[in-house]
Amino acid sequence: MSAVRQLSESSLHRWFGLLVTRYSHDPRTVRRCAEAYHADPSAATLLPLQQSVESPRQELFNRLSLAPGGAAALVELRGGLLRGLAAHPEWASIDADLVRLLRAWFHPGFLELRRLDWQTAPAILEKLIAYEAVHPIGDWRELRRRLESDRRCFGLFHPAMPDTPLIFTELALTSGLSANVQELLEPRSPIIDPVKCDCATFYSISNCHDGLRNIPFGNTLIRRVVSVLERELPGIRTFATLSPVPGFRPWLTAAVERGAVPRELTVGLDDSQWVADRSRDAALERTLKLLCARYLLQEKSGTEPCDPVARFHLGNGARLHRLNWLGDTSPSGLRRSAGFTANYLYRLDQIDKNHRAYVRHGRVAASRSVEKLAASLGPLLTPTR
Amino acid sequence: MSAVRQLSESSLHRWFGLLVTRYSHDPRTVRRCAEAYHADPSAATLLPLQQSVESPRQELFNRLSLAPGGAAALVELRGGLLRGLAAHPEWASIDADLVRLLRAWFHPGFLELRRLDWQTAPAILEKLIAYEAVHPIGDWRELRRRLESDRRCFGLFHPAMPDTPLIFTELALTSGLSANVQELLEPRSPIIDPVKCDCATFYSISNCHDGLRNIPFGNTLIRRVVSVLERELPGIRTFATLSPVPGFRPWLTAAVERGAVPRELTVGLDDSQWVADRSRDAALERTLKLLCARYLLQEKSGTEPCDPVARFHLGNGARLHRLNWLGDTSPSGLRRSAGFTANYLYRLDQIDKNHRAYVRHGRVAASRSVEKLAASLGPLLTPTR
Amino acid sequence: MSAVRQLSESSLHRWFGLLVTRYSHDPRTVRRCAEAYHADPSAATLLPLQQSVESPRQELFNRLSLAPGGAAALVELRGGLLRGLAAHPEWASIDADLVRLLRAWFHPGFLELRRLDWQTAPAILEKLIAYEAVHPIGDWRELRRRLESDRRCFGLFHPAMPDTPLIFTELALTSGLSANVQELLEPRSPIIDPVKCDCATFYSISNCHDGLRNIPFGNTLIRRVVSVLERELPGIRTFATLSPVPGFRPWLTAAVERGAVPRELTVGLDDSQWVADRSRDAALERTLKLLCARYLLQEKSGTEPCDPVARFHLGNGARLHRLNWLGDTSPSGLRRSAGFTANYLYRLDQIDKNHRAYVRHGRVAASRSVEKLAASLGPLLTPTR
Amino acid sequence: MSAVRQLSESSLHRWFGLLVTRYSHDPRTVRRCAEAYHADPSAATLLPLQQSVESPRQELFNRLSLAPGGAAALVELRGGLLRGLAAHPEWASIDADLVRLLRAWFHPGFLELRRLDWQTAPAILEKLIAYEAVHPIGDWRELRRRLESDRRCFGLFHPAMPDTPLIFTELALTSGLSANVQELLEPRSPIIDPVKCDCATFYSISNCHDGLRNIPFGNTLIRRVVSVLERELPGIRTFATLSPVPGFRPWLTAAVERGAVPRELTVGLDDSQWVADRSRDAALERTLKLLCARYLLQEKSGTEPCDPVARFHLGNGARLHRLNWLGDTSPSGLRRSAGFTANYLYRLDQIDKNHRAYVRHGRVAASRSVEKLAASLGPLLTPTR
Numbered sequence A, B, C, D: 001m002s003a004v005r006q007l008s009e010s011s012l013h014r015w016f017g018l019l020v021t022r023y024s025h026d027p028r029t030v031r032r033c034a035e036a037y038h039a040d041p042s043a044a045t046l047l048p049l050q051q052s053v054e055s056p057r058q059e060l061f062n063r064l065s066l067a068p069g070g071a072a073a074l075v076e077l078r079g080g081l082l083r084g085l086a087a088h089p090e091w092a093s094i095d096a097d098l099v100r101l102l103r104a105w106f107h108p109g110f111l112e113l114r115r116l117d118w119q120t121a122p123a124i125l126e127k128l129i130a131y132e133a134v135h136p137i138g139d140w141r142e143l144r145r146r147l148e149s150d151r152r153c154f155g156l157f158h159p160a161m162p163d164t165p166l167i168f169t170e171l172a173l174t175s176g177l178s179a180n181v182q183e184l185l186e187p188r189s190p191i192i193d194p195v196k197c198d199c200a201t202f203y204s205i206s207n208c209h210d211g212l213r214n215i216p217f218g219n220t221l222i223r224r225v226v227s228v229l230e231r232e233l234p235g236i237r238t239f240a241t242l243s244p245v246p247g248f249r250p251w252l253t254a255a256v257e258r259g260a261v262p263r264e265l266t267v268g269l270d271d272s273q274w275v276a277d278r279s280r281d282a283a284l285e286r287t288l289k290l291l292c293a294r295y296l297l298q299e300k301s302g303t304e305p306c307d308p309v310a311r312f313h314l315g316n317g318a319r320l321h322r323l324n325w326l327g328d329t330s331p332s333g334l335r336r337s338a339g340f341t342a343n344y345l346y347r348l349d350q351i352d353k354n355h356r357a358y359v360r361h362g363r364v365a366a367s368r369s370v371e372k373l374a375a376s377l378g379p380l381l382t383p384t385r
Helices: A009-022 A027-039 A043-052 A056-064 A070-085 A089-105 A122-131 A140-145 A181-185 A218-232 A248-257 A272-277 A282-298 A308-315 A331-337 A351-361 A368-375 B009-022 B027-039 B043-052 B056-064 B070-085 B089-105 B122-131 B140-145 B181-185 B218-232 B248-257 B272-277 B282-298 B308-315 B331-337 B351-361 B368-375 C009-022 C027-039 C043-052 C056-064 C070-085 C089-105 C122-131 C140-145 C181-185 C218-232 C248-257 C272-277 C282-298 C308-315 C331-337 C351-361 C368-375 D009-022 D027-039 D043-052 D056-064 D070-085 D089-105 D122-131 D140-145 D181-185 D218-232 D248-258 D272-277 D282-298 D308-315 D331-337 D351-361 D368-375
Strands: A112-115 A151-157 A167-174 A199-207 A238-241 A319-324 A341-345 B112-115 B151-157 B167-174 B199-207 B238-241 B319-324 B341-345 C112-115 C151-157 C167-174 C199-207 C238-241 C319-324 C341-345 D112-115 D151-157 D167-174 D199-207 D238-241 D319-324 D341-345
Touching: A009 A070, A009 A089, A027 A043, A027 B027, A027 B043, A043 B027, A043 B089, A056 A070, A056 A089, A070 A089, A089 B043, A089 B089, A112 A218, A122 A140, A122 D122, A151 A218, A167 A218, A181 A199, A199 A218, A248 A282, A248 A331, A272 A331, A282 A319, A282 A368, A308 A319, A308 A341, A308 A351, A319 A368, B009 B070, B009 B089, B027 B043, B056 B070, B056 B089, B070 B089, B112 B218, B122 B140, B122 C122, B151 B218, B167 B218, B181 B199, B199 B218, B248 B282, B248 B331, B272 B331, B282 B319, B282 B368, B308 B319, B308 B341, B308 B351, B319 B368, C009 C070, C009 C089, C027 C043, C027 D027, C027 D043, C043 D027, C043 D089, C056 C070, C056 C089, C070 C089, C089 D043, C089 D089, C112 C218, C122 C140, C151 C218, C167 C218, C181 C199, C199 C218, C248 C282, C248 C331, C272 C331, C282 C319, C282 C368, C308 C319, C308 C341, C308 C351, C319 C368, D009 D070, D009 D089, D027 D043, D056 D070, D056 D089, D070 D089, D112 D218, D122 D140, D151 D218, D167 D218, D181 D199, D199 D218, D248 D282, D248 D331, D272 D331, D282 D319, D282 D368, D308 D319, D308 D341, D308 D351, D319 D368
Parallel strands: A199 A238, B199 B238, C199 C238, D199 D238
Antiparallel strands: A112 A151, A151 A167, A167 A199, A238 A341, A319 A341, B112 B151, B151 B167, B167 B199, B238 B341, B319 B341, C112 C151, C151 C167, C167 C199, C238 C341, C319 C341, D112 D151, D151 D167, D167 D199, D238 D341, D319 D341
16 A cells, blocks of 8 residues: 555556556456356356456455555555546446446445534634635634634544544524625624524535545535534524536537527626626516526436536425525625525425435425516527527 | 344254255256356356355355344354254355355455453353363452453454454463463462563454354454554564463373373372372473474374464464463363463464464474474374374 | 651640740730730721730741641641640630631532532542441441432532531432431331422531531531532432431439429430330320430530530521420430430521521420420429529 | 623722731631640541631632633633732732642643644634744744644643643644744745655743743643654654744853853854844854853753753753854844754653652763763853852
8 A cells, every 4th residue: 555655646547547547347257157147047147247257456455454554545546547537438337437446435324514613623624724625714713704703614523534624614603694795704704603594504514535426425425514413402493505507607608609598697697896786777687587596496417407516405305496696796606596595495394205206206405486587488588408 | 134033953963963964055056057157167057056056045045144143143143053064064165155154255355453451341251161161260359350450351352343342362461471371370479560571472263153153364464463452552572472271181091001101100190199299290291292293293183283272372373482381270271281382472473483383384383492393392202193 | 847747746746835835926015015905096006916815826827738638737737736726725825726727618608519429539438437326337338328419418628628528418308308217227227209308307417527517517518418409300309418416315314403393213224125115105105205305405515515415506597496205216316315316407597587586585496296395394394494 | 600701800909908817727727736636647638638727718719619610711711810929929829729629620631732733713713813922923824834734732621621732732743853933934935845854843842821831731732742753753753842032142141241251252152134244254153152061051040051942852851952142033032042043852761760760860861972071171160049
């Protein structure tokens, strides 16, 4: 393991090559076993067939992982693999083997939910600063505001990697549902008594390990946080997100290019000052909201919504509740979400039902008002595809 | 999961039946995939084949394990399965699926070594009393002696089962290598300053979960204990076991029946008083020792020694160092080991080499003196097979 | 300190003698300072006077206490001093100095309340077995029943003595107020869901250090336990004790001797079988109850009740609520309390008021029914003094 | 207690006045007791005298301290008292009472030494930033460098105030004795393997509570740190300080004013650039060193050295080992210490002897070389007093 750790990037790539050529399953053996099973399908022929399709890499990775810090090192290894995967599609089989191992190891039942606050070791807190991907944390003063008594931060940890969360989320406790991200992040905002709050808003979720991509923790994290807070703060009635709509602005631009949306609509939308000046322009707000609702509810990639954040929360069983124009007026908020934020609601008693309807029938759970917005857009737009 | 937990034994057995008939892989699909691979062996045909040989049980168990306490419940489930396996050989495929999951979950890298002593929660210590399989612990007073400063007890724990060790071992710190078990267990024996000791003797290793049978933890446990003690007590030069030779007495009886050993030799061997009276009978001692050495070094089952304890320690890379006549004169010591104990030596710098020689060439690491004993038996015995 | 610790009893006694003769204040200095103050009472003359009345022992003890484990060693030292005090009344001044130090050190604000249960180190739990003074704990099985989920055990700990509580108390959680001790102690009694209980009964309070006699912890302990349980188990409405009346039987005997009570009344009272047979003798029960109420409410030593347990709980601000005939039929229960138990009620909102009335006016807080019992005894008895 | 906490400054001052006029001892009672003792000096008259000289404030403070957080609140109260003491000398008696209590409560035996590092809660680490009095910590990045593996930070904590150390010290682990403070503080300096270091340098000690002034913790802290590090890092042979000489520059100025030292000597000494340019001026260095040695060894206030840092370390039993010109060229280093640092050596086997010689005979422990410097100054200077 320590030899692997010290490999230069080029040596590592050569090693990956070796893993493909020398440590894959043996096609001849697979073929022989498949033929044997074909001739006589029984337990006696199945077992060899099962073994023949498992690559020797599995066992190699298993042994490497026994070294001290081995599991963490394999996670990092997969991070390196993924970075080169586009250029080396033949590594996909290595990735498949690693994913199989990592899925078993990072089993949700073995993950520990920990609250992170001003009592938590800086060795862990500095990871929040490093990995916050949604709303960057500028310094320790900003971090501190996010850990005060009316905020919550939770991470999922694996026993073999106690110093870095696998994933973490940040919440604000508020009276009434939050619409605006900048208000929540303001370091000088007054601190509210959490007992008087009725709403908990997830405003950020970030992963910390490239090497764990596609091994899902978000759903587990949100469910556990909700059930912890339900117990701790019985006054909280609403669990919701304050999320970006990161595919909306690109989609809008494409629609303009296509001539489906008048070009005038997007003029000025990248200029935060111009946008702020339109804060009372009800017509603009309404038109954009119709389009945003339409985008989220009807634009699909396969059976799922195009928007990646929508896919994540709807797939978890949440319901799209509300769209907030000027909810995020930061440069990235405009560039990605045209200034919108979306609230997705998490109700523990509905998420299983929503999840099933979503997975089986592609049904998007949304509030009546958002559904109405999407429906009332009418023939303004020609279909995108 | 909670439904499964409440099943009566007969319902559980019916459920196992269902798992075989309805949740096994589908032979037709396997066949079709095998044929496709056969026709065109490529990544595109391999993946379906891989998936087709995995049973739906895997996914079922995975989901069950997500329930709170799910992993522990599956361990218990496998315990029940194993108890009925002899009568239901068709359950073997269920067992194979469970083993595959449990092996990944109970990965040595995720196990925590904890010292157990008089500061440890009684909720854990009572498990020692319950599961000690080699030298039973009568009560809390006996337990306490085994946790004093010249004794050590270590357990391996999994984060999902924090209240019960997976396996634990007990050691005595002594000056000079111990030969006699009864001396070590005596509750009134004087307590020695551990700093003055030069030898650490493993005198007991016990597993706590039937449902983890054949998922090996012993090797990991011993290696970690040795490296912890090496750091804590630099005065310890020798790490050894004081082990039973549990197959010796039955083997001896069989040899008598076969006429390979004179019957007079075993007369009285079951009577602890008779044996104690022979403590100075050097001829008897020598004859039995020759036989015991012969049994351990030359009696094989396949390429490995017949004796299960020898198989375990030699497979771990230990070396058979010494045989002690009258080392265990308890009724079970006589009944199983004809009163013998064996010391196996663990030297961290040799166990990898010994392990390889054992696995590859069936070579048994033994001291010169034990080898000489085995060699000098001569033609007394006719071969057993 | 280590020299002091190794002194034999006789040497220790000589050392105590030295502490009196050589380490007391100097009467001539005190006299001179008192004269100076007398002549000119000012801050300038007060300070020397203050210093002159402090003995050099104070400083000696202070320095000894700096040794590792020094505070604990001084507690033990005072234990030895108290054992010899009756024979050496001149040691009283040493004791006064030690008490002054220990009172400051064992300040209630520095004591930690810990729940003791089946997760607690045996090194601490064995102290419960050793020091339980009210209802002895026979073995670990009996101890375990006292630590189940419908029982509570709490200790007060000082940071310098983390392994032994200063004092501990045991409670039972029940539906309805308990009257009978034997029921609570029964190891095989069924375990009740604590959430369904409405009453918490203190059935035992024990001190662990002779050397801390007269340094009161009981009041602090009970108040903290009540406020912890109020938070943890909001269903608990009643906090009460199930206490002995340890001076009742001796008082009764004395009353018989004096002719104030007919001798027939006490015949058979020492025989548990005889007593059990009278369990339906309402007249006997009533007569004894009248006498017991009379004893607790009206028999005084100075301004306080004679009964030591009554003094303790009433001084803490509790209220005498109920007397239970046959509440403790163990040999010691008969010998000391004539089979009675008493329930004292602790209500956090009343104990300060009760405490003040007790301290200032000697007023005993009691329920109407107990007061009526005491009042209705009439001229049966002649006054005891 | 909560009423006291909410007092405005002026109300608090009135309350202090009340404590003097109404809660002091009663002079008439003291007088009467003194007379009684005068007439008949015995135990019977001593006890009342002892009690009469104790003010009722003691008991008041004792009761206040029972409130939650009471001890911490009294510490803060004394902080406020000390800030007004110069203007209200009559409060000195209140202070005396508080000191007596606090000394007993903050007994060294009850204090816990904790290492503070990057695993420590930010709620504690931010106190280091707030209270570091010797070499201010600019931000979290600077703090982090002071907590790396070749640095150590230790605090003494009291159980009643677990979130703020009473006092803390910072050390650097180095090869060879450090002379220069700026090198140690440099955030970008390379991190050294602590196992290869032979020297541990205390470069800062700071108190955190004004209200604990004159209650000494520094000696306890240093001794415990030394013995912890001796065990942890056996390679450390030298424990020393890198200290300022804060009274040297003012003394030099006064000497110039007095005409005892030529004015030219101090021209430019306040200009860090000028000083840096003189780094090779051996004559200047030697003259200043002679004067600094003279200052530290011979300038006394009473029997002790004038320099407060010298008093602290010499009083603890350390030995003045070396003077380092240009050891601290920060503005405050020049302004206070004329650029000097001093190394005081702590050897556990000598500090008791040094301490006694210092306390009894005013003897300053110093190395031969520093003694020689002080002695060789000759008649350059006229005596200061």
